[in-house]
Amino acid sequence: QSALTQPASVSGSPGQSITISCTGSSSDIGGTIYVSWYQQHPGKAPKLLIYEVSNRPSGISSRFSGSKSGNTASLSISGLQAEDEADYYCISYTNTNTLVIFGGGTKLTVL
Amino acid sequence: QLQLQESGPGLVRPSETLALTCTLSSGSVSSNSYYWGWIRQPPGKGLEWIGSIYYSGKTYSNPSLRSRVTLSLGTSKNQFSLELSSVTASDTAVYFCARLSAATIKFDYWGLGVLVTVSS
Numbered sequence: 001q002s003a004l005t006q007p008a009s010v011s012g013s014p015g016q017s018i019t020i021s022c023t024g025s026s027s028d029i030g031g032t033i034y035v036s037w038y039q040q041h042p043g044k045a046p047k048l049l050i051y052e053v054s055n056r057p058s059g060i061s062s063r064f065s066g067s068k069s070g071n072t073a074s075l076s077i078s079g080l081q082a083e084d085e086a087d088y089y090c091i092s093y094t095n096t097n098t099l100v101i102f103g104g105g106t107k108l109t110v111l
Numbered sequence: 112q113l114q115l116q117e118s119g120p121g122l123v124r125p126s127e128t129l130a131l132t133c134t135l136s137s138g139s140v141s142s143n144s145y146y147w148g149w150i151r152q153p154p155g156k157g158l159e160w161i162g163s164i165y166y167s168g169k170t171y172s173n174p175s176l177r178s179r180v181t182l183s184l185g186t187s188k189n190q191f192s193l194e195l196s197s198v199t200a201s202d203t204a205v206y207f208c209a210r211l212s213a214a215t216i217k218f219d220y221w222g223l224g225v226l227v228t229v230s231s
Contacts, residue, residue: 003157034216038158045207045224046150046158051217089158093216099146099171100216105157 004028004090004103011109017078020106022090023071028101030071034093037066037075040105041086049088050075077108085110113137115208115222123202123229129195132185133208133222139188141166146211147191148218149182151204159204163211164191198229 005023012018022029022037029035035053038046048057050066053073063078073092077084090103119131133147140147148163162172164182172180181194195202205224212219 032216036217038218040158045221046218047221048217048219051212051215051219057219087157091160091216091218097171098174099163100160100211102150102158102160 004092004101006088006090006103006106008104009107009109011111012077012080013111014080014082016080017076018080018108019077020075020088020090020108022073022075022092022103024073024092024101025071027096028071028092028094029068029073031095032093033068035066035068035073036091037064037073038089038091039084039086040089046089080110082110084108113210113220115210115220117206117208117222117225119206119225119227121226121228123198123227124231125199125229126197129193129198129202129227129229131193131206131208131225131227133191133193135189137189140184140191141188143167144213146171146213147184148209148211149193150207150209150218151202152207152224153201153204161193161195161206165213200229203227203229 037050040046054066094101114136146163149161170182179196207224208222209218210220
């Protein structure tokens, strides 16, 4: 089972917007609404940011948004802040007999 | 607010079995609304899903680990466990337990994680 493909790193300056992509296949991202995104700061547990492609849990800033086109999901962060510097992971339901598949993670650097 | 807590040995010898337990602060693993899962993170690397177990006992696991993974629900309704057999140094990682919503397939609650080192 190959992981979902994410860029290893992205960067942006405070106030700017960035987008992180997550590419899979028709067996996962392309065939489901169950795509979620997580933020992980060093030494901490991951935190849910987005679920069902574009829904935000209570308490998550509207600066975070999700979308999907075909086999690729995307996480966008607007108005970058220093505290957004972290690792970001996508996770998708998969219709194989595995249940879920993870992305390799993207390190966001706020310049 | 649900809390999950991993527990188990911090050091495991090569070729032995790694065993961890996750304890819920409230609720029950018997709910049909959730899967209960394990995710690990080797030092400096990304997250790797190990597997998840449903209230019925049905399990799902990462194909790369499937032959070595055993997931189980505890006899006390607020625990579930992981066993990983024949460990090597490459199994050294922080191990997280997490709740996966069955309806929305989102990991909404995570434990803090526990570092397990495989070394002789």
